[in-house]
Amino acid sequence: MTQTINQTDAVAATKEALDQYTRDMVQWHFSPETGCPYWLDWAKEAAWNPLTEVTCFEDMMRFENFDDEVLRDTDPARFIPAAFGDRPYNVFETGGTTGMPKQRIGWEDYKVDYSEFSDFYSDDFFPKGANWLMVGPTGPRRLRLAIEHLANVRGGACYFIDLDPRWVKGLIRDGDFDMARKYKEHVVEQAITILKGRDIGCMFTTPTILEAIAERISIPQAGIKGVFVGGTTMTPQYVRFLTEEVLEGQVNFAPTYGNTLMGLAISRPLTSEDNYSLTYYAPQPRAVLRIVDPKDSTKSMEYDEYGRVELTTMTKEFFMPRFLERDEAIRRRPCEHFPWDGVGDVRPFESTKKKVIEGVY
Amino acid sequence: MTDNVTHIPALRFGEAYKSMDTNDLGTVLKSGNSLEVSVVNAGIIRRDKLAIELARESLRKIPAETLLDYAEKASEIYLEDELAFGMNGETQTVADYVTALSGLTGLPHSLCRSNMFKVAAALKNIRAVLAGLTRGLPAELFDKGCARLGDIDMNFYPTADSLGVTLPSNSPGVNSLWLPALVMKTPVFLKPGREDPLTPYRIIQAMIQAGFPKEAFGFYPTTHDGGDAILLSCGRGIVFGSDATVKKYAKYSNIQVHGSGRSKVLIGKDMAEEWGKHLDVMVESVSANGGRSCINASSVLVPSHFDEIADALAQKLAVIEPCSREDENALLCGFANAEFAKMMDEAIDDALKTPGAVDLTAKYRSGPRLVEKFGQTFLCPTLIACRDPSHPLANTEYMFPFVSVVEMPQSEMLNVIGSTLVVSALTEDEGWMAELMASPDIDRLNLGSVPTNWVQWEQPHEGNLFEFLYRRRAIQAKTLKIA
Numbered sequence: 001m002t003q004t005i006n007q008t009d010a011v012a013a014t015k016e017a018l019d020q021y022t023r024d025m026v027q028w029h030f031s032p033e034t035g036c037p038y039w040l041d042w043a044k045e046a047a048w049n050p051l052t053e054v055t056c057f058e059d060m061m062r063f064e065n066f067d068d069e070v071l072r073d074t075d076p077a078r079f080i081p082a083a084f085g086d087r088p089y090n091v092f093e094t095g096g097t098t099g100m101p102k103q104r105i106g107w108e109d110y111k112v113d114y115s116e117f118s119d120f121y122s123d124d125f126f127p128k129g130a131n132w133l134m135v136g137p138t139g140p141r142r143l144r145l146a147i148e149h150l151a152n153v154r155g156g157a158c159y160f161i162d163l164d165p166r167w168v169k170g171l172i173r174d175g176d177f178d179m180a181r182k183y184k185e186h187v188v189e190q191a192i193t194i195l196k197g198r199d200i201g202c203m204f205t206t207p208t209i210l211e212a213i214a215e216r217i218s219i220p221q222a223g224i225k226g227v228f229v230g231g232t233t234m235t236p237q238y239v240r241f242l243t244e245e246v247l248e249g250q251v252n253f254a255p256t257y258g259n260t261l262m263g264l265a266i267s268r269p270l271t272s273e274d275n276y277s278l279t280y281y282a283p284q285p286r287a288v289l290r291i292v293d294p295k296d297s298t299k300s301m302e303y304d305e306y307g308r309v310e311l312t313t314m315t316k317e318f319f320m321p322r323f324l325e326r327d328e329a330i331r332r333r334p335c336e337h338f339p340w341d342g343v344g345d346v347r348p349f350e351s352t353k354k355k356v357i358e359g360v361y
Numbered sequence: 362m363t364d365n366v367t368h369i370p371a372l373r374f375g376e377a378y379k380s381m382d383t384n385d386l387g388t389v390l391k392s393g394n395s396l397e398v399s400v401v402n403a404g405i406i407r408r409d410k411l412a413i414e415l416a417r418e419s420l421r422k423i424p425a426e427t428l429l430d431y432a433e434k435a436s437e438i439y440l441e442d443e444l445a446f447g448m449n450g451e452t453q454t455v456a457d458y459v460t461a462l463s464g465l466t467g468l469p470h471s472l473c474r475s476n477m478f479k480v481a482a483a484l485k486n487i488r489a490v491l492a493g494l495t496r497g498l499p500a501e502l503f504d505k506g507c508a509r510l511g512d513i514d515m516n517f518y519p520t521a522d523s524l525g526v527t528l529p530s531n532s533p534g535v536n537s538l539w540l541p542a543l544v545m546k547t548p549v550f551l552k553p554g555r556e557d558p559l560t561p562y563r564i565i566q567a568m569i570q571a572g573f574p575k576e577a578f579g580f581y582p583t584t585h586d587g588g589d590a591i592l593l594s595c596g597r598g599i600v601f602g603s604d605a606t607v608k609k610y611a612k613y614s615n616i617q618v619h620g621s622g623r624s625k626v627l628i629g630k631d632m633a634e635e636w637g638k639h640l641d642v643m644v645e646s647v648s649a650n651g652g653r654s655c656i657n658a659s660s661v662l663v664p665s666h667f668d669e670i671a672d673a674l675a676q677k678l679a680v681i682e683p684c685s686r687e688d689e690n691a692l693l694c695g696f697a698n699a700e701f702a703k704m705m706d707e708a709i710d711d712a713l714k715t716p717g718a719v720d721l722t723a724k725y726r727s728g729p730r731l732v733e734k735f736g737q738t739f740l741c742p743t744l745i746a747c748r749d750p751s752h753p754l755a756n757t758e759y760m761f762p763f764v765s766v767v768e769m770p771q772s773e774m775l776n777v778i779g780s781t782l783v784v785s786a787l788t789e790d791e792g793w794m795a796e797l798m799a800s801p802d803i804d805r806l807n808l809g810s811v812p813t814n815w816v817q818w819e820q821p822h823e824g825n826l827f828e829f830l831y832r833r834r835a836i837q838a839k840t841l842k843i844a
Contacts, residue, residue, distance in 0.1 A: 178591075209405045215411060237381035238402055245408055276381065 010339035013283070018340070019056035021285035025314040026054040034083040038074060039319060048216045057288065060312060061298045063321035068261075071102035079105055081316065093140035094260035098170075101140070104260050109317050110146040113263035113283055117256075118153050120266055120337075125252045126226035129155040130201025135191045135209050137161045142260045149206045159198060161190045163209070188212045195222045199341075204228045207242060214246040221300075226252040233347045236276035243276070256280065257346055261320060262311050268335050268342065277345055280329075281338035288312045289343050291331035297324060301331045308349055325349070367447040369398040369558050371582060373409050374416055379448055384555065384582065389464030392455050398582045398632040399560045403590035406550065406581050410594040413522050416548035419574035425503040428544045429487055431572035436484035439567035440477060446562070464819055465556045466530060467737060469684065469691030472651055476533040479816075480564060483537035486818040489542055493819035494827035498504060503546050507836065516836035521596025521615070523548045523579075524830060527588040530554030530697075531760055532653045536561055538599065538826070543568065543577055547830050550579035550591045556697050558582050581814020590615050597829055601655075615706060617824050621758045622655025622782035624813045625662060627797075629788025630771045633665045637673070638810070639787050643764075644677045645812040646785060648742060650693035652760040652762035656783045656805075659758040659812045660765045667768035671721055671746040678742035678762060679725030694761070696738025702738045705759050706731040709743065712757075717749025720764070750777060776801050783813040 029035045030043050030050045043050060048062060076091055084107065093101040095133040118126075126132075132151035138144035138160055151158035171180040191213055194200065200223060205213070207229050213219065219227070227247060234242070234255055243253055257280040258264040265280035265287075282289040293299040301307035309325040328350070329343035367390055380399035380743045388395045393679035420428070438444070446453035452462075459473045468476070483490060491500060497517065502508040507516040524542045528551060529535060542549055558580075566576045581587060592598035598616040600606055607620035626646050628636060646658035663670050684691035696702035709730070713720060723730070723743045732739045742762035747755040755765050756779060769777065775796060778784070785807040786797050797806055804824075807815055 181593075211407075214403075215407055235382060237400075240381060241402055241404055246404070 007334070007336065007339065011334045014334075014339045015057075018285045018288065022057045023055060023058060024312065025316070025319065026050045028083070028316055029081065029314075029319040031265065034081055034316075036079050036081045036319075038070075038078040039212045060321055064322050065297055065310070066132050066323040068102055068323055071104060072100050076103045076105045079318065083316070084099065090140035090142070090145070091140065092260045098166075104142075104318060106142065109263065109286070109315050110142050111149050112286070112315075113258075114146045114150040115153055116283060116313055117264050117266060118150055121226075121252075121254065124225075126154055126202045126228070126252070130225065131156045131199055132202045132204065133156040133161070133198075133200045134207040135161040135187060135203070135213075136163050137165050137347055139164065143204075146264075150204075151198050151202070154202075156202070159194050161187055161194065161199065163187050163206075167192060168290055184209070184212055188216060192216055195224075200224065202226045202228070204230075206230070207232055207234060209236065210242065211246055218248065219246065220248050220250040226254065228254040228256065230256040230258055233351070234278060235345065235347075236278075239270075239276040239278060252340075257343070259325075261313055261318075261323065262289075263313070265289065265343070266338075279335070279342040279344040280346065281335075281340065281342045282311075284338075284340050286313065286315045288314070289341070291329055291341070291343060294328075294349075295321065303331050303333055309343055309346065365394050366390065366397050367394040367451055367460055369396070369446070369582070370448055370561055371399045371401045371405075372562075372575075372578055373579035375565075375569060375578050377448060378405075378535040386465060386556075386558075389461045391460050396461065396582065398553075401581050401583050401587060403583065403586040403642070406579070406583065406587055406590040407594055409579060410523070410550070410590075412702075413548060416574075416576045416579075417522060417546070419576035420543070420546040420548065423572075423574070425500040425544060425546065428503075428546070429491070429500055429572070430546055431568065432484045432487040432540065434563075435568045435571035435573070438566055438570050439484065440481040442567070442570070443613045444563055444566040444570065446566070453563065458559060462533065462559050463686045465559065465697060466533070467695035468533075468651060468653070469686045469694065471689055471691050472694065475650065476560075479534035480537050480560070483540050483818075484604070487541065487544060491544060491827075494541060494825055500544070501521070503544070507631040507686070512837055514838075516834045517832055519547065519596075520832050521544075521547060521830055522596075523550055523595040525550040525552075525591035525595030525598040527552040527591060527598075527600045527602075528554050528557070530556035532650055533557055533560040534650070534654070535601065536564055538566070541826050542830060543573055545595075545827065545830055548577045548579070548607065550581060550583075550595050550675065552581050552583055552588050552591050555582075583638045617829060619655065619782075620780075622657070623660070623756060623758050623779065623786075624656050624658050624783035625660045625778060625779075625781055626658045626813065627771075627774050627784055627786045627788075628663045628670070629659070629786060629793055631784050631790045632665045632787045633663065634667055636663070636670050640673055640677060642787070642810050642812050643670075643674055646814060647764045648678060648681055648692060648762040649812065649814045651692060652742070653760055654813045654814060655696055655758075657762070658764055658783075658785070660767060662778070663766060663768050664669050664771045664774075665768070667746070667748075667766065668734045671743070671744060671766040674766065675721035675744040675746075676725050678744055678764070681742050681762065682727070683732050683734045683737070683739040683741070686737070693739050693741070695739055699733075699738035702731060702740050705761075706740060709745075709754065709759070709763075712753045713745070715753055718745050718747045718752040718754050720744070721746045722768075775802070778802055780804075783807065785811055785813045785815075803834060 028040050077110040089105045089107055092104050095102055134147040148158040168180055203224050255267045255278050256264050263283045265282045268279045290310045291301045292310045294308045297310055306328055309327040310331050311323045311325055313320040326349050327346050332342035332344040334340050370379045380401050382400040383397040384400055386396040390396050400533050443452045443454045459470050462473045463470050491773050498508045524547050526539045539549055551561050569575045601619045607618045610616045610618045626643055631822050681692050683693050726741055740761040745754045745765040747765045747767045750769050755767050781803050783805045784803045787810055
C-alpha cells in the first residue's frame, strides 16, 4: 500500500516537474535572447504565443505535429539557439536512403543521455573498465559518439565496426538479398576478428547482427558480459530467443528504443510477469513519448492499448514538439524506476497492415 | 481460457518448442478447442542448423534396412493410430485429423482420407520408391556409402547434411515427397504450409513412434524469413510455390523449386478419333483431388475434334457439384480463404474478355462458377474452350478443376507446352512417343490412357530425390574389397 502511495506521489511529482520543465524550455526556445531562428520565425507566423500560452505539458497540444521533412529541407544552422553563440556543434543524421538526409545538430545532449543510461546500470551489468565493441551505424550518426562516450564514462575504450544501413535498405528494396547477406557476413567477420583479437567485455549492436555473431561464436565465451541493443522491433518471442539462446542465459541484456531525435529510452528490467514483453521509458523530461490515437494525435490511447508513438524533444539544444514516429506501441503504466508512461512492444506503424523494410542491420 | 486451446509446437530435433508467437487456426478441432500453432523466428532455425550433426548421427546409427522397416510400420501408424498432438499430453485420432484438416484446408473428408492413403502408400511402398530412385541399388548403400551393381563398385556421398522443405497447404499428399530422405539418412527441416501444419506433424509423430530417431525431424512453422532460413541453410532445399517463387529461387542450384505444374493431357492424331474412350481419363486428370494438385491437368491439347471433346468434357465436369464436407461423394474443395476464390473467379472472367475463348461449362452448370454452399466457398469445375492457342487462359493453372481445351496440330504441341510437370500422352505412335521422351519440358511422362495423377512408386516424382541428396564419385582400389 505504501509503495502504491509512493508510486502515485512519484508520478504526480514527475508530472509537475515536467510541466515546469516544459515552461522553461518553451521560454528558452521562443525568447529572442536564447531561441533559434527557425522557431522564432515560426512564432512570428503563428496565431498564438507559446511564451504566454504554454503553461504545462498538456499545452504542447497547441503545436501541430512536427514535420520532420523540415530537418531535410532546412539549413541546420537555423536551429542554433542564440544562447549557444558560435560554439562549434555536431551535425547528426537520421534515417534516409537517398537524397538529402534529415539532420539534427547538437552539443552535449548525447553525453547527457548516455551518462544517464550508464547511471541506470550497475557496475557489474556492463563491467566498469571493460572495453566495448560497437557494431552498427557510425558515419554521421550520433550513436557512434554516444557509445564511445558510454564506454569512456564507464572507464573503457570503444572499438567500432561500421555498418551502412542506407546501403542495406537499398539492397532489400531492390530484392538483392544475396548481397545483403554478404554485407552482413562482411560486418560479422570484422566483428569476430575484434572479439577474438582484443579484450572486449561489452557490446552494442543490433539484434540481427547479434544473432549473426552468435551463429559464429559463443558470445559469453567470447568474454562478453553485457550487450546493449537497439534498432528494430523485438517481439517477446524474439527477446526470449536472444536472452535464452543467443546470449545463452549468461549475458546481461539491455534493449533500448531510440534515435537521433529522441535520445535513448531505457527498457524496464524484465521480470517473469513481463513474459519477455519490453517496455521503454523516454529520457523524460528531455524527451516525452506519448501513445496517441492515430486518427487524432492530441488524444492519448488508454493504458495497454496500441497507438502511434509521438515524440516531443525538449532540451536547450533542440526543440521538436509532437513528432509522429513511424512506430506504434502499447501505452504502459509508470513503474518504480520510471514514474511516467512507458511504451511497450514497439513495432513499425501499421506493420500488421503493410510490409515494412525493417531489421536490416 | 488457455485450457481451451490446443497448441501445435515447433519440433527442434524432435523436441517440442512452444513459441510465444503463434498463428490462430480457429476452432477446427472436434474437441471444440481452438487450435494454434507456434511460429518460430528465423534465428531459431539457423541456430538449430548449427547442431545438425546431432540429427545426422542419430540416423547413421540405424541400418538403412531397419529404417525401411520403420517406414513401413509408420504407414500403418499414420493411417490408424491415435498420435501425440499438442503440448498437454493430448492425442489425435484419425477422425480428429480428418475433421481438422478439412476445416483448415477446405478439403472434404473423402479427399482428406484419399490424401492420407497417398502418404501411407508412399511409406508402405518405401522399398519400391527407394529402388526406383536408386535404380535398384541395395539400401546398405546408405550405411556404407558404397554398393556393388554387377561387377561395378559404386560410391555415393551425401551432398547435403539436411533437406529443408517449405511445404504448401493445397494438398496433404505432397508430404510423400520428403519421406524417402529419412531412409537416405538425411534429416529434414520442414516448414509446413499455413493451413496444413497437421499433416507433416502427424507423419513425424508416426515415424517417431515407428522407430525413427526424433532428432532427425525439424518442424518449424515460421515466417517467410524462416522459410528462407530453411532453404538457404540446409544443404538441399525443396520449395513449392507460384511462378514468383520459381523466379526467386531459380539461381540457387541447391534448391529445387516446384512452381505451377501446368500438367497436360495431349491427344495424339492416332487416338483422336477414339477420344470418347479416354474421356474419363481426362475428367480424372482435371478433377481428382479437387483439382488441387500440380499433377492435375490444366490443359488438354487436341489435334482435331475440338468441339466434340470440349463439349463432352465440359458436360462431364459440370455435373461435379459442391457437397458438404462430410459427404462421401464430395469431389470439390472449399476455399479456406473465400477472398482468394473470389479473386480467381474475377481473374477468369477478366481473361475471358479477351476474344478467342469461352467458358463452356457455364451452360451446363446450374449456377455461377463461384458458389457459397454448406458454409464454404467453392469454385465449380470450369472448362475453357480456347480457339486461340495464345489466349491467356490456354496455359493457366488454378487450384480447382480448371482446364483449357486447345486445338493444334500434333506436330506443334511439344513446341508450345512449355515447362510441364506431367504429360499424359494418349498415343501409340512410336515416332511421337520418341519425341515426347526427348522433350526437355516434361518432368513426368505418362504414355497411353492414364490420368496425369497416376503414381507408379518405382518412378521418381518431381525430380529424383536420391540424385538430389547423393552424388556418385569414381572409386578405384587394387587391394580392398569395397562393397
